[in-house]
Amino acid sequence: MSQKVIFVVTHGKDFKDRLETPLHLASLAAMLDTEVSVIYTMAAGLLLKKGVPENLIPKEGKQPYIETLRDAKEEGVKIYVCSAALEIFDLKRDDFIKEVDDIVGGMFIITESLEADTVFTF
Amino acid sequence: MSQKVIFVVTHGKDFKDRLETPLHLASLAAMLDTEVSVIYTMAAGLLLKKGVPENLIPKEGKQPYIETLRDAKEEGVKIYVCSAALEIFDLKRDDFIKEVDDIVGGMFIITESLEADTVFTF
Amino acid sequence: MSQKVIFVVTHGKDFKDRLETPLHLASLAAMLDTEVSVIYTMAAGLLLKKGVPENLIPKEGKQPYIETLRDAKEEGVKIYVCSAALEIFDLKRDDFIKEVDDIVGGMFIITESLEADTVFTF
Numbered sequence: 001m002s003q004k005v006i007f008v009v010t011h012g013k014d015f016k017d018r019l020e021t022p023l024h025l026a027s028l029a030a031m032l033d034t035e036v037s038v039i040y041t042m043a044a045g046l047l048l049k050k051g052v053p054e055n056l057i058p059k060e061g062k063q064p065y066i067e068t069l070r071d072a073k074e075e076g077v078k079i080y081v082c083s084a085a086l087e088i089f090d091l092k093r094d095d096f097i098k099e100v101d102d103i104v105g106g107m108f109i110i111t112e113s114l115e116a117d118t119v120f121t122f
Numbered sequence: 123m124s125q126k127v128i129f130v131v132t133h134g135k136d137f138k139d140r141l142e143t144p145l146h147l148a149s150l151a152a153m154l155d156t157e158v159s160v161i162y163t164m165a166a167g168l169l170l171k172k173g174v175p176e177n178l179i180p181k182e183g184k185q186p187y188i189e190t191l192r193d194a195k196e197e198g199v200k201i202y203v204c205s206a207a208l209e210i211f212d213l214k215r216d217d218f219i220k221e222v223d224d225i226v227g228g229m230f231i232i233t234e235s236l237e238a239d240t241v242f243t244f
Numbered sequence: 245m246s247q248k249v250i251f252v253v254t255h256g257k258d259f260k261d262r263l264e265t266p267l268h269l270a271s272l273a274a275m276l277d278t279e280v281s282v283i284y285t286m287a288a289g290l291l292l293k294k295g296v297p298e299n300l301i302p303k304e305g306k307q308p309y310i311e312t313l314r315d316a317k318e319e320g321v322k323i324y325v326c327s328a329a330l331e332i333f334d335l336k337r338d339d340f341i342k343e344v345d346d347i348v349g350g351m352f353i354i355t356e357s358l359e360a361d362t363v364f365t366f
Contacts, residue, residue, distance in 0.1 A: 003358055010140065010244060017287050018254065021328060021350075029354045043139050059332070084143060088181070106143075110151045113240045114125055118357045121243050121365050122254065132262065132366065165261050206265060210303070228265075232273045235362045236247055243365050 004116040005029045005036045008109065011122065012043030019047075019058040019065055022122045023072045030075035034117075037078045039109055045085020048096050069099055080104045126238040127151045127158045130231065133244065134165030141169075141180040141187055144244045145194045152197035156239075159200045161231055167207020170218050191221055202226045248360040249273045249280045252353065255366065256287030263291075263302040263309055266366045267316045274319035278361075281322045283353055289329020292340050313343055324348045 007026050011018045022038060030036040040048055047053060053066035073079065078101045086092065086103065093103055113119045129148050133140045144160060152158045162170055169175060175188035195201060200223045208214065208225065215225055235241045251270050255262045266282060274280040284292055291297060297310035317323065322345045330336065330347065337347055357363045 005354070005358070008242065010143075017332070021254075021286050021326075024328065025350050025353060028350045031351075032354065032358075034358075042143050082143075084146065088139070106147050106150045107153075109147060110127070110154065113242070114127070114154075114156075116240070118360070118363055119240055119242065120252065120357070120363065130364065132265075164265050204265075206268065210261070228269050228272045229275075231269060232249070232276065235364070236249070236276075236278075238362070241362055241364065
């Protein structure tokens with residue numbers, strides 16, 4: 001059976017030097033025989049609001065965040081937003097970019113993590 | 123045998139948008155057949171000093187932090203403070219709220235985590 | 245077989261109250277029958293640049309960060325820097341202190357973590 005890796009991303013766009021690494025690591029993990037999920041929670045949920053990742057440049061000369069996200073998805077990485085972020089920021093499903101695979105509850109984070117081989121919380 | 127989940131909380135009250143999620147997730151985990159511990163270390167230790175959680179409102183309109191903590195305890199979640207926090211902030215056992223189940227050393231964090239099925243570090 | 249514990253350190257010197265705990269916990273873990281690695285990534289990579297840890301005092305009256313690092317190494321802890329940090333900060337191997345055991349890629353973080361019993365991300 002393939003291994004499962006979970007990345008829980010908790011920091012938002014105020015932490016520019018934390019943006020790319022989780023997606024880079026997720027892409028690398030997906031190149032192995034693994035099932036990889038990146039779950040955005042807390043302030044990170046806003047990273048996937050329409051209009052945000054398209055215009056978010058982690059560092060001068062780098063591609064927008066949405067491109068790094070799309071690179072990860074091309075490797076097979078699944079992208080989830082925790083529903084708590086919707087409540088905190090008064091958002092609804094339609095406010096998020098189409099690259100989001102699903103909106104998930106906190107119980108999803110728990111059950112997926114219990115099944116996972118490795119959980120990274122960034 | 124029941125599964126074991128550890129939450130290591132490392133951020134203090136300056137990070138208001140990080141306060142509730144670990145306790146919400148801990149409560150959810152405790153609803154499954156799991157043994158759940160939340161260990162406060164680094165600046166997070168101060169969150170449990172008498173007078174702090176009673177007056178800490180994560181977001182306008184929300185209940186004080188201590189109520190979220192009590193909700194988690196009602197689900198069976200254990201609450202620990204790492205002794206390093208006592209040293210850093212010159213605190214003693216009596217300075218903490220009674221909801222703290224125990225003061226634990228760093229070795230407790232290691233051995234519990236080695237036994238755990240999942241460790242989240244927030 | 246001995247157990248394996250990974251610490252992924254992601255915060256830099258702007259977060260002084262986060263500096264010592266990962267190394268203290270790593271030292272404690274190494275006192276058990278475990279193989280312990282501390283991997284510095286994101287802004288944390290800069291902590292190991294020559295000239296930085298020698299002069300970094302986490303808190304008044306404390307020893308410089310490099311001494312805490314050396315204490316951990318004496319317990320057998322391995323110290324790694326993620327190559328992404330080199331790219332982000334335009335550094336090369338020679339810019340790092342000799343206490344760094346190796347520069348590693350993101351795939352090392354993934355494969356080591358998949359093999360590990362516990363992964364802490366601080």
